[in-house]
Amino acid sequence: MLDETDRRILRQYLAEPGMARAELASRAGVTVATLWRRLERLQAAGVIRAERAVIDWRALGYAVEVSLRFTLDKTDPRAFDTFIAAAREVPEVLAIETFLGRVDVRLNVIARDMAHYQEVYRTRILTLPHIAEVEALMLISTIKEGEALPL
Structure with a gap:
């Protein structure tokens, strides 16, 4: 289900969830358009369930x-x-x-x-x-x- 590009995106996303999408795309080695499409697909598939604030x-x-x-x-x-x-x-x-x-x-x-x-x-x-x-x-x-x- 996940390919290596999805894994790179998820690793970067988990490391710094608040990162700007352009920076996330750059670190994952994809274009911003590709990043958005893949994030939407991962959300639709239930892999990414939510973005949330973590309060200390x-x-x-x-x-x-x-x-x-x-x-x-x-x-x-x-x-x-x-x-x-x-x-x-x-x-x-x-x-x-x-x-x-x-x-x-x-x-x-x-x-x-x-x-x-x-x-x-x-x-x-x-x-x-x-x-x-x-x-x-x-x-x-x-x-x-x-x-x-x-x-």
Whole structure:
């Protein structure tokens, strides 16, 4: 599906998504017209799903990130749906992921500081429905982060 030109375009695009299209075309070794046609084709094929802003929440004063792993009480057949719907309403939840295995759901939660995290945890997280067990993992450092693929 992807040829070497598409891969070059995607490598450059991932490296610097905000780059001007003329510069992107130059770095990928194609004309601007070719770049636009290929980007449109990649978007139509669902390879490029969206262009988005990535906001550094630390720059906005959030210093704490905690990964919470939940095992749900699955006696209610709607437990997953109800839990996820309620978790979506918590503004401090950055990500919601579901798993097969001992852990059912993971939430990534941010807070300004430990006092704020304690408030969020007590008033918003522990009140989520169908929690059987919860485990917290506090982020110390991020070693590797990104969406780059081996293209």
